[in-house]
Amino acid sequence: MRGFxxxxxxxxxxxxxxxxxxxxxxxxxxxxxxxxxxxxxNQAELEAKYNIQKRKNQLNGGKSTKKLARIERxxxxxxxxxxxxxxxxFQDVPKVFLRFLVEKL
Numbered sequence: 001m002r003g004f005x006x007x008x009x010x011x012x013x014x015x016x017x018x019x020x021x022x023x024x025x026x027x028x029x030x031x032x033x034x035x036x037x038x039x040x041x042n043q044a045e046l047e048a049k050y051n052i053q054k055r056k057n058q059l060n061g062g063k064s065t066k067k068l069a070r071i072e073r074x075x076x077x078x079x080x081x082x083x084x085x086x087x088x089x090f091q092d093v094p095k096v097f098l099r100f101l102v103e104k105l
Contacts, residue, residue, distance in 0.1 A: 011027050011028060012027075014027045015027040026044065028040060028044075036082045036085050039078050039081055039082040039085070040082070042078055043075055043078045043079065043082075046071055046074050046075045046078065047075060049071055050068065050071045050072060050075065053067050053068055053071060054068060
């Protein structure tokens, strides 16, 4: 989402505001730091996948620990990639990445 004032720096404030529209799972200020917005999106998707796989792993007696490790390596790689990009360039244009809980009707 775009259009937030540059003074918005608190993820908790964003989380609280959007909670009126549904159950917010995550709220991140994903400032457009030269390509890191896509990294944040991919990281969030991988973290969701990791949580699902972790639950499956608990249910099947720990048979999928290799999959968990592989997903975790991908997450760490994205975090390092984002950090490296941030060291090189900085643009302070706030954008917000939100994930809502979607319930089936």
